Amino acid sequence: xxxxxxxxxxxxxxxxxxxxxxxxxxxxxxxxxxxxxxxxxxxxxxxxxxxxxxxxxxxxxxxxxxxxxxxxxxxxxxxxxxxxxxxxxxxxxxxxxxxxxxxxxxxxxxxxxxxxxxxxxxxxxxxxxxxxxxxxxxxxxxxxxxxxxxxxxxxxxxxxxxxxxxxxxxxxxxxxxxxxxxxxxxxxxxxxxxxxxxxxxxxxxxxxxxxxxxxxxxxxxxxxxxxxxxxxxxxxxxxxxxxxxxxxxxxxxxxxxxxxxxxxxxxxxxxxxxxxxxxxxxxxxxxxxxxxxxxxxxxxxxxxxxxxxxxxxxxxxxxxxxxxxxxxxxxxxxxxxxxxxxxxxxxxxxxxxxxxxxxxxxxxxxxx
Amino acid sequence: xxxxxxxxxxxxxxxxxxxxxxxxxxxxxxxxxxxxxxxxxxxxxxxxxxxxxxxxxxxxxxxxxxxxxxxxxxxxxxxxxxxxxxxxxxxxxxxxxxxxxxxxxxxxxxxxxxxxxxxxxxxxxxxxxxxxxxxxxxxxxxxxxxxxxxxxxxxxxxxxxxxxxxxxxxxxxxxxxxxxxxxxxxxxxxxxxxxxxxxxxxxxxxxxxxxxxxxxxxxxxxxxxxxxxxxxxxxxxxxxxxxxxxxxxxxxxxxxxxxxxxxxxxxxxxxxxxxxxxxxxxxxxxxxxxxxxxxxxxxxxxxxxxxxxxxxxxxxxxxxxxxxxxxxxxxxxxxxxxxxxxxxxxxxxxxxxxxxxxxxxxxxxxxx
Numbered sequence: 001x002x003x004x005x006x007x008x009x010x011x012x013x014x015x016x017x018x019x020x021x022x023x024x025x026x027x028x029x030x031x032x033x034x035x036x037x038x039x040x041x042x043x044x045x046x047x048x049x050x051x052x053x054x055x056x057x058x059x060x061x062x063x064x065x066x067x068x069x070x071x072x073x074x075x076x077x078x079x080x081x082x083x084x085x086x087x088x089x090x091x092x093x094x095x096x097x098x099x100x101x102x103x104x105x106x107x108x109x110x111x112x113x114x115x116x117x118x119x120x121x122x123x124x125x126x127x128x129x130x131x132x133x134x135x136x137x138x139x140x141x142x143x144x145x146x147x148x149x150x151x152x153x154x155x156x157x158x159x160x161x162x163x164x165x166x167x168x169x170x171x172x173x174x175x176x177x178x179x180x181x182x183x184x185x186x187x188x189x190x191x192x193x194x195x196x197x198x199x200x201x202x203x204x205x206x207x208x209x210x211x212x213x214x215x216x217x218x219x220x221x222x223x224x225x226x227x228x229x230x231x232x233x234x235x236x237x238x239x240x241x242x243x244x245x246x247x248x249x250x251x252x253x254x255x256x257x258x259x260x261x262x263x264x265x266x267x268x269x270x271x272x273x274x275x276x277x278x279x280x281x282x283x284x285x286x287x288x289x290x291x292x293x294x295x296x297x298x299x300x301x302x303x304x305x306x307x308x309x310x311x312x313x314x315x316x317x318x319x320x321x322x323x324x325x326x327x328x329x330x331x332x333x334x335x336x337x338x339x340x341x342x343x344x345x346x347x348x349x350x351x352x353x354x355x356x357x358x359x360x361x362x363x364x365x366x367x368x
Numbered sequence: 369x370x371x372x373x374x375x376x377x378x379x380x381x382x383x384x385x386x387x388x389x390x391x392x393x394x395x396x397x398x399x400x401x402x403x404x405x406x407x408x409x410x411x412x413x414x415x416x417x418x419x420x421x422x423x424x425x426x427x428x429x430x431x432x433x434x435x436x437x438x439x440x441x442x443x444x445x446x447x448x449x450x451x452x453x454x455x456x457x458x459x460x461x462x463x464x465x466x467x468x469x470x471x472x473x474x475x476x477x478x479x480x481x482x483x484x485x486x487x488x489x490x491x492x493x494x495x496x497x498x499x500x501x502x503x504x505x506x507x508x509x510x511x512x513x514x515x516x517x518x519x520x521x522x523x524x525x526x527x528x529x530x531x532x533x534x535x536x537x538x539x540x541x542x543x544x545x546x547x548x549x550x551x552x553x554x555x556x557x558x559x560x561x562x563x564x565x566x567x568x569x570x571x572x573x574x575x576x577x578x579x580x581x582x583x584x585x586x587x588x589x590x591x592x593x594x595x596x597x598x599x600x601x602x603x604x605x606x607x608x609x610x611x612x613x614x615x616x617x618x619x620x621x622x623x624x625x626x627x628x629x630x631x632x633x634x635x636x637x638x639x640x641x642x643x644x645x646x647x648x649x650x651x652x653x654x655x656x657x658x659x660x661x662x663x664x665x666x667x668x669x670x671x672x673x674x675x676x677x678x679x680x681x682x683x684x685x686x687x688x689x690x691x692x693x694x695x696x697x698x699x700x701x702x703x704x705x706x707x708x709x710x711x712x713x714x715x716x717x718x719x720x721x722x723x724x725x726x727x728x729x730x731x732x733x734x735x736x
Contacts, residue, residue, distance in 0.1 A: 008458065009456070009458040009459050009462065010434070010435075010436070010456070010458070010459070043687060043688075065687060065688045066378070066643075066688055067378075068378070085631075085643065085688055085689070086631045086632050086641060087631070088377070088378070088629045088631050088643045089629075089704055089705035090376065090377040090378070090629045090705060091377050091378070094377065109631075109632045109641075110632050110633070110704065112704070113631075113632065113704045113705075116704075116705065139637070140641075140684070140686065140689060140691060141631075141632060141634070141641045141689065141691075174686070261456045261457075261458045263453075263454045263455070263456050263477075263481075263509075264454050264477045264478050264481065264509060265478070266509070269507070273454060273477075273508075273509045275434075275453065275456045278650065278652075278717055279717070279720050282646065282650070282651060283650060283651040283652055283653075283717070284646075284651055285651075316508070318508065318542070319411060319433060319716055319717065319720070320411070320433045320434055320453055321453070321508060321509065323508060323509075336457055336478065336480070336481045336484075337457035337458060337481075337484065348687055349646055349647070349651070349687065352647050352687070
C-alpha cells in the first residue's frame, strides 16, 4: 500500500506504520529486558487505532494526560490507567464515574487537595490508586523527595481511607528534553532515578512503594532503570526533530510527517510558501544549527519520506502560512502544486493540531 | 445572564458578547466614516454564531483564510467571500464548486500559477475574482509594488480570460504587529498605504483596481485610509494581549478569556499550576515587562473578568500544564479548585485550539 499523495489537497499528517510499530516494539523490548512495567503515555498519539498496536505488543496498562483522555481509552477496552496530571478537584465526579469502569490511578502533589477529594469520593463503590507526583529536577510540579512531612501526610490520608490506595511515586524528568547528546541524557536520567530511590523506604518498612519514571529521552537511552518499577514514555511512539537534537533517536525513527502543498516561491528571499501554518504544526520552536526552526523539510513519495534536505527548514509560521528556507537545488526544482514534507519539532502538539493521521491507501487513524 | 463558573471543570474560553459586539460596531463605524468597504476577516472567530453579529451591523462581504473556511461560511448564507491565502492549485476543483454558490475572490502571487489555474477552471459556469497579493513591507508573501512586469502578466491573463475578473491589489501589513505604540502603527500603516497607492494606475487608465488593506493595528488606529477602498481586519473582534502591547486596543477591549482550574501551588517558587497548557492556549509567546509570557492572569466572576492582576503571568506551558507566576497577595488567596482567567497572547490561535466559546447561561458559540 502506498500513500495516495495525489489526493492530498491540504496539510495532512502522514503516519509511517512500520516505523511507529518498530518504535513501540523497541520500547516494549527495553522494558521487558529491564524487568519494568511498561505503561506508555498515550497523550502523544491519542489514538484508539494506534493504541491497538500497543496491545499487540502485550501492553495492558497505560498513562493519559487528562480525565477525558482516560474516558476515551476506556471506551476502547483499556482498564488500567494512570492519569498523569495533578488532581483537578473540579473533576472529582467524573473521576468517580470512571473508577467504576477501570482501575484508575490519580496524581497528587498536596495533602490538602487529597483530603478534599477524599470527602467527595467517600462512599464510592471502587477505590482509586494514588501516586505522589515527585519533582526530581524538572521543577514544573510535584513534591521534592526531601519533603518527607508532606509525603507522610499524603500516605497517612491513604492509610485511613480504604478507597485511596497508596501506589507509590511518579516523576517526569522533563529536564532531559534540554539535554544535548546521550551522555547528558544518561546523567540526567540517572540523577532522577537516584532521587527516586531515596523514596523506596517511604511509607515505612513493608510499604514497597512503586517507583515510576517517564521521559522519552532517558527511556530511550538508559540500558537499565536502576531499581525503578515502571516506565511511562510517550513521545517515542512518533519521536520528532526535538528528540533527534536531544539525542534520543535518529531521524530515521521519526514516524510522522506533515505533507503540505507548495503555494508560491520567492526568488529574492529563496523562500517557498506552503499551505501549512501554526494551526497545523503548532508554534513549537527549536534552536537548530544557529536557526530558530519550526520543522525540517523532506521530499515525499508514495513509499514515505526521504531524509531531511540539507539546509532546508521552516523559518516562520503564521496562522495558515509556512515560510520555508531552502537550498538552491530545492528552490530550482520545487514547483507550486507540489507537496513537501515537514518533520515536526514536537510531534505531540502537531498531532493535537491535526486531529487525525493519514496512512497508505488513504486510510486514516483517529485522534481523540 | 451570568457565566456559570461552577459548571466549568476544564479549560473553557469565555466570550464577552458585549465587548465583542462593541469591537465589531466600532470597526464598522470606522469603515463607514472613512467610506471604505468593510470586509472583516473571519479567521479569528471562525464562528457562524459570531458571524451573525457582523451581519447585524450590516456586513455582507467577508474574508477567510482557507477554502474549507469559505465553504463553512457559505453554509451560513455568506455570498461574497475573499479567500485571503495564495492560490493552492490542489484546491482548484473545490474552488470551482464554491464559485457556483458564492462570489469568490482568490489571491495570486505568480502569473504561472494563475495560468495553470485558468486551464483547469476553463468552462466553469461562473467567474472568480482575482486579487494580486502585494508585499508592502511584511515580506511573508506577495509581489512588490515595483514588480510591474509580473503584475502586468497577471492582469493580462485576466483580460484574456472572461472567467477571471481582475479585482485589484490586496496587502496585509503584518509588520504592524511589531509596532510599539500608536505612532509606530500609524507610520507603518501610512507607508503600506503609500505603496498601495502607487498601484492605482496599474492595469491602465480606466482600470480602477480595488485597493484592499487589512491588519488590525492600522485599521484600529488610522483616522482615515488615505484612498484605500477596502479594509479586512480580523483580530479586532476579540483583540488580545499582543494587541494591547502593540497599541491597537486597551485591556478592556479584550473579548475572550480562558478559564482554567487551579490544580496546585508551589510556595518555594510562588507558582500556581493550572489545568491549561499549549493545547488550550497555543505556544504563542510575547515579551512583556522583561518576561516571556503566554498570557496575563485575571480573576473571574459570573459577570466576566477583572483587569489583569499586577505582576501575574503564564510563565511556562507544557501540553496540558500551565505554570503561573503570581504576586504574594494572589498566592495567598488562590486555592486548588478555584478558577483563574488567562487573557491570551494571541486570540486567533487560542480560539483555534479551544474549538468553541462559552457564553453566559452556559450557552456556547461554534468554532469551525
